Amino acid sequence: MPFARRRVIEDLNRAYAHLATKGFANAAKELTDKLIAMGFEEMEVAAFLRQQTPTDEGQTDLFGQTGGAVPKLELVYLVIELPIMPELEHLDDDDKRKLAITEDKDNQKIIVRVNGEASDALQQTLIKAAGKKPAQEAIARDLRIHNQSIQAQKSPSERSESFGRLPLLCAYIQDELELIEPETILENGHLNLLEYPAKLNNFRIQETSNSFSIDMDGKEISFSLAKQNEVINFNEDLLDVTEQDLISWLDRECKQADVMQRDLIKFSALLIKDLLQTANINLTTLVRNKFPLLRAVRDLIGLYRRRAQKEGYQQTLFGNEAQVLLSDEFVYRFSPQHYPARPPYYAGRYKFQKHFFPVIEDLKAQGEEYECAKAIDSLPEVKYWIRNLVRREHASFWLPLAHNRFYPDFVCELKDGRMLVVEYKGDAYVSNDDSTEKRAVGNLWAKNSNNRCLFIMAVEQDNDGRDVRQQIQSLLG
Template sequence: MKLKDYQKGAIKSLRTYLERTQEEGPSLAFNRVADHAADYRPILDDQERPVPSLESVPYVCLRIPTGGGKTILGAHIIKTVAEAWLAREYPLVLWLVPTKQIKNQTLEAFSNPRHPYRQELDDKFGVGKVQIFDIADNGMIRPQDIADNLCLIIGTMASARVADTEIRDFYADKEDLEPHFIKLPTIEGLEQKEGKNRAKFSFANLLRIHRPLVITDEAHNANTALSYQVYERLSPSAIIELTATPEMDSSNVLVSVSASVLKAEQMIKLPVVLKEHIDGWEECLQSSLQRRTYLETLAPGEAPDYLRPILLIQAENKDKIATVEVVHKHLVDNEKVSEDQIVVATGDQRGLDDVDLFDPDCPVRIIITKDALKEGWDCSFAYVLCSLTQQRSGTAIMQLLGRVLRMPYARERNDPELNRAYAHVVSPSFGVAAQELTDDLEAMGFNPVEAAGGIVRELPLKGGTTALEPQKLTLELPKAPNLTTIPAGDRGKVEVQPKAGTDKFVITIVGQIDTATQDAIVETLPKRQQHEAKKRLVHHNVRASALRETPAQRQEKFRVPRLMFKQGTLVLEASADILLDHSGWSILNHPADLSSFRYVDQSRTFLVDVDEEEVKWERDPDAQERFALGMAAEWTDKELVAFLDRRVRQPDILQPQLVEWIRRAVQGLFDRGFDLAQLVRAKFVIARKLAEQIKKARTAASEKNYQTTLFATDAPVLADFDHAYTFDPNAYPSSKPCVANYKWKKHYYAVPGDLPHKRASGQLAEEFLCALALDNIEEIDFWVRNIKHHSQFRLPTATGWTYPDFVARLKDGRLLVVEYKGGDRVSNDDSKSKAQMGHLWQGASDGQGIYLMAVAQDEAGRSVEEQIRDAIAGKVGGKPA
């Protein structure tokens, strides 16, 4: 299965982190690589002290929202950790999940050769080289399994999360495991068999010997003191946590993927179209049935993809009215739904067992439940959620809502109405369910802007949608705030009323308010309550900022000419790969330089410089060495070259050339006196150095081709609207919204994404000031903060792509592209290369495009806003062109 870009990015960040951990340790590496500002937090004991035995263990979390395909990353995570950290071809992996139900589903998926999860493992480690075990069957694991295969053991955190180790099979002394302990050298920390003067033949001890990679799925369920005790007992080599909703105060979130990115990558359906029903559950049910039936009429248009929209009904508990039995009877008797189209899935009735909902012959169109689908169930055909209970449990409704978000086949549907999810909800009054579902989206990993924009009201069927009402926040205050000094525009947004029967006041805030107004409200509270109140007001403002009509909501076209390269009769997007293919290159013209590779005998450590950093690679501990492949007795020099070829193979390099290039590099190490045993043990760090050398060689060849091809007088380039990029009005791949307390007027989407607001010093960030200038220039119709993502506007460079910071459409139809650079970066080679490419695009656009590399203040003394205005007016350096 081909990974989406955000999944590739997560794996790349993990690899970079692990490689840096080799050099700098887990804490400093995290602070360098994490995609948000946070300090690394080591694993702590119940006294909030770092656990000494785990301080050097990489411990990070990948935050992937619901529907983002966390589990499919598993094979890639395992391979990445094996290569970048463990230096093993076949690691031992313990995969922990929160419940038995999820364990059984995960075990079934990884054990099935036809399932995508297992196919990914087979692809990464080789067919026949993957062994899957239930943690309950740990006695079946043989020493040769660990030595010759990837061993993936799947269990629940509860399997090992006990204070008394005597009461769990996990810690039991087992005769079946004795072969693993024969002739084992003394290893500290193993639990001893009482009265036997030996270590227990236990699964826990076996894991401790081999120091498994631990992957904890749904990791938000694992943040307890006992969970940390489990990690300490297992002595893991690395801990990777996967969750949509991490505990931000206790998790080292290395990568945080936003729901906006999932939407842009076509993984989820958004927005959720909400219809609230205050006239009874029967009306709600009938309306949701009509919606599902209508969506099925659209399904034939998705051919060759088969699609059968499914309705999920959340019935009430037995002490209520719309129970499972009542709803089922109503569907059959009153709505005339065929029995074979209905399945009941509750704790007592397991109607979905052994049902393949993706089978075109499957008749199921309706699933009735209460909350039994909340864990592990996954069917992307689920489109409509019908919640008949007014007492919605946050967990139940949130998990059911998540089931209707997944996009069938992880690609956009032909009909726009099939790119959305639908919720019909019984509500005591309008607005209540909307707020509940918005809160639920946040709990599922959406940021406040995404959550606020992720729910829209349904107008009459097929009649479109409308945004939610303005964001409201209610606070209780000990006294009335002084509102005489707040901005006049805020006075109509704030209502203060005495609270009946008390001496307190209730304040209601509607829409976005100024910082001065926030301060006036917060000042009325005791000091201990002010921080939390300030957080709630900021959160309210962020949500409120998303609720405005935008050019994207109006579906206004926003198209930008691409830079194209004419190759004979073909017109292709200019790129480094195209130019390399056009001009040709050979890796043999760029010999690998392994002169920095060396071995320190005293510490048994290999050293090599990679990207100007000294990388250390330590030999495996003796206790594990017997189980790990890589001993010279099992290898030849040809096998070493073949291994390195597999590790660094590139699609644009002919394999015979690459093999010969690697052979020469390896021979150079032999000529320097290294023996085969040393090189085999260091094969991963050598591969890393070779990959760096290939990257440098490609860049050198590409830069040469750029200068001779793109910047020639008669360069075969063009940039016109026949070959244009279009910003998707329904998907903006922002990782996080700008949190500034500012009401954006002209941004194409509700709020700019990935735009820094303030520096660490508290000063406004320069890029933010550039954005403010764009938002206030009359000649600009609308603009966008361009994101570094394959779906956004880009220009080629010798090393890949550059994504200019801002793109604006002027009222006269021209396009303005702005790259902002801080004063310390304007003159560097990277900035010069980007500017050169931007001006090439401008020249090829036949007057339709303007390119500007802006700075805080240029040599002529102009501000950012003056630079932009002059660029629009055609002035160069502030003077007429």
């Protein structure tokens, strides 16, 4: 829905279907087929397709039963149809107990109900009995989604557990506590253009033209290149436009929320005055080229804004008079009901045990970030961890940078109540300017947390020869 907005009541953010069917499994299979045909990923279907427990009257109350109790989610069993009886001799007792098999003699089919997670051996047995390749592929897909659905409901968020709070970086700016953002670090919230030179040093007007002379002799038309004395110089002062007219036009076109109008008008006036002192440029030339001039002025203001933000950022966070702190007034908390992950999702064989949400966004099943995630998942001190999303409104933890926001790779809640933020960097990036700025603000955030928060920029192997797991363990103490 293009204009849909998230509701406060989480139940209103879901789609509901009331189905009259012999069994949820059959309806779920048909719904799965349709959702995948519409372009949804298997992982999305597994994470969001749910059956709610019916009430005593046999109906399902969409928004909670009497007394305000939240309906519990049940693991969805899987029913598949096979042309022949599967060979069960080589399966262990645990796999056999997960199966309920009946024979539909009228339709000459074997109906198999799978309860609980299907092991690799059980999956291969059922796929083998499916017959032709298209049927085998369909059964394999249904088994994958079935297992993913079970894993999804095992996640802490699906059990309505909570994740620790993360204080955001704040500072006292003019005696008021404010959240530090690129928009708030400019003095008084405005860019003072008059502190910067009103000069367009690289502005050039390059006009090339060919002038032609066209003659009519009766019904015949002829043309040729015009002689120099026949060409009109359009840059001569022939326009009835004043310097103030051009300044007013620039003021209207360059108007920006963080620039005071009186400053913009004076800055434009100084800039025009400087340009008019340049050889081969007069007012007519500038008016005729006012759009290239406008682009150059906007670019210059953008350059000065970035400079001002960087200077303000350094002064606000790291200056001698900086008043940085973490406050309970500005806190971020991951909601168990809101993790708008987008494909590609993690789909590797390694089963993460402590990820807070049922899906993991943008994590390949190999590589350095994957190894970092495995190291985090294996630490006994970690209660839960989250693959942090990037630029997702109300669903991402971030720290301020001079011109942007920093979204660390992993956020962890430790069993002792502390919060750990992990940013992973490959050797090629660990020492560049971007990483230096991120490391500085991460360390500042942790330093001002009163030992409630920890930050680390992990690498594959540090100068002491420690791997990622050892680096984190050393930080945890």
